[in-house]
Amino acid sequence: MIIIGIETSCDETGIGLIKDKTVLANIVASQEDIHSIYGGVVPELASRAHLQRIDNLFKIVIERSKIRIEDIDLIGVTNHPGLKGSLLVGVSFASGVSYRIKKPIYFINHLHAHLAVNFLNEDIEFPALGLVISGGHTSFFYIENYVSFKEIGRTLDDACGETFDKIGRFLGLPFPAGPYIEKQAEKGDERSIKFPIPMLYSNSLDFSFSGLKTAIINYVKKYGKENIPDICASFQKTVGDLISRKIKIALKQYNVKSILLGGGVVVNKYLQKRIKEVIPDNMKLYIPEKNLCLDNGVMVAAMTYFLHKLTPYRTGFGET
Numbered sequence: 223m224i225i226i227g228i229e230t231s232c233d234e235t236g237i238g239l240i241k242d243k244t245v246l247a248n249i250v251a252s253q254e255d256i257h258s259i260y261g262g263v264v265p266e267l268a269s270r271a272h273l274q275r276i277d278n279l280f281k282i283v284i285e286r287s288k289i290r291i292e293d294i295d296l297i298g299v300t301n302h303p304g305l306k307g308s309l310l311v312g313v314s315f316a317s318g319v320s321y322r323i324k325k326p327i328y329f330i331n332h333l334h335a336h337l338a339v340n341f342l343n344e345d346i347e348f349p350a351l352g353l354v355i356s357g358g359h360t361s362f363f364y365i366e367n368y369v370s371f372k373e374i375g376r377t378l379d380d381a382c383g384e385t386f387d388k389i390g391r392f393l394g395l396p397f398p399a400g401p402y403i404e405k406q407a408e409k410g411d412e413r414s415i416k417f418p419i420p421m422l423y424s425n426s427l428d429f430s431f432s433g434l435k436t437a438i439i440n441y442v443k444k445y446g447k448e449n450i451p452d453i454c455a456s457f458q459k460t461v462g463d464l465i466s467r468k469i470k471i472a473l474k475q476y477n478v479k480s481i482l483l484g485g486g487v488v489v490n491k492y493l494q495k496r497i498k499e500v501i502p503d504n505m506k507l508y509i510p511e512k513n514l515c516l517d518n519g520v521m522v523a524a525m526t527y528f529l530h531k532l533t534p535y536r537t538g539f540g541e542t
C-alpha cells in the first residue's frame with residue numbers, strides 16, 4: 223500500500239510517501255526565510271508560498287521514492303485545523319492528484335497526524351495518552367485505538383510553541399525562536415529567576431501560557447535583557463514544570479499503557495528530559511525523531527494508512 227501525505231496547514235509545505243509503515247520520502251519546504259522578517263507567520267504569504275512550491279515538491283517526492291504517480295494507492299491531506307488559505311492549497315492539490323489517478327483521498331486532522339506518526343514504529347499498546355506540543359496547539363488526547371482520538375485538554379490561550387516564539391521575538395531572537403531559546407538556555411541558570419508556574423493549583427488538563435508570557439515581558443521591562451541565557455533557562459524550566467505536572471495529572475485521571483508525543487516543541491531535549499522523568503517505568507514513551515516532530519507529510523500519510531486499514535471509506539475520485 224503506497225500512500226502520499228500532503229501537509230500545508232501552516233508555514234511548511236510537506237509531502238511524505240510511505241509504503242505500508244516504511245518511509246520512502248519525507249520532504250519539507252520551510253518558509254522560515256519568508257516569515258522570519260515579520261517575526262511570525264503571515265497567512266497570505268504562507269498560502270502563496272505553498273502554491274509556488276507544491277508542484278515541484280510533489281515531483282521530487284515521486285522521483286526520490288522511485289515510483290510512478292499511478293503506483294500511489296491512497297492520498298491523505300490535512301484539512302483542519304490550520305490557516306484556511308494554506309489548507310486550501312494542499313486540499314486542492316491533493317484533489318487534483320486524486321482526480322488524475324482515480325484513487326481515494328482522506329482528509330486528516332493535523333493534531334491526530336502529529337501523534338499518528340508514532341504508529342509507524344511498532345504496535346502501540348492502547349489506550350494511550352497523546353500530547354501535542356506545537357506552534358499552534360497544546361493538547362492532550364485519550365487515544366483508544368489507531369483511529370479514535372478524544373481531546374481531553376487544550377490550551378486556553380497561547381500555544382506552547384507560540385509562547386517560545388513570542389518571548390523569543392521580545393528578546394530579539396530569530397523566528398521561530400524555539401531552537402534559539404533552547405540553545406540560549408543551555409548557557410543559563412534555570413533557577414536564577416522564578417517565573418510563576420501557570421495553573422499551579424488546578425487539576426484540569428487544560429494549559430495556559432499567556433500569564434507566563436506576560437510575566438517574562440514584565441521582567442524584561444523591569445530588569446532589561448542583559449542575561450538572555452538565564453531568562454531562557456528559567457522560562458524553559460517553568461514550561462517543563464508545567465508540562466510534567468500536567469502529565470502526572472493526566473496519568474492519575476486516565477489509565478493508559480503508553481504515551482505518545484508530537485509537535486515541533488517536542489524536539490526540545492530539555493523538555494524531553496523533564497517529560498521522561500515523570501513517566502512510570504512500566505509505561506512506553508514514544509517520541510518521534512526531529513523531522514517527524516515538526517510539520518511534515520509523513521505524519522499525514524501515517525494517519526491515512528491507519529484510517530484506511532481500520533475504517534475504510536471512499537471519497538474523492540477513487541475506485542476502491
Ligand code: KG4
Nearest residue numbers: 356357358383398400401486487490516517
Ligand atoms: O509542529 P510545528 O512544526 O508546527 C505547528 O503545528 O505549529 O511546531 C512549530 C513550533 C514553533 O513554535 C517552534 O518555535 C517550535 O515548534 N520549536 C521548538 C523547538 N523547535 C521547534 N520549541 C522549543 N524548542 C525547540 N527546540
Ligand code: ZN
Nearest residue numbers: 336356485517
Ligand atoms: Zn503541526
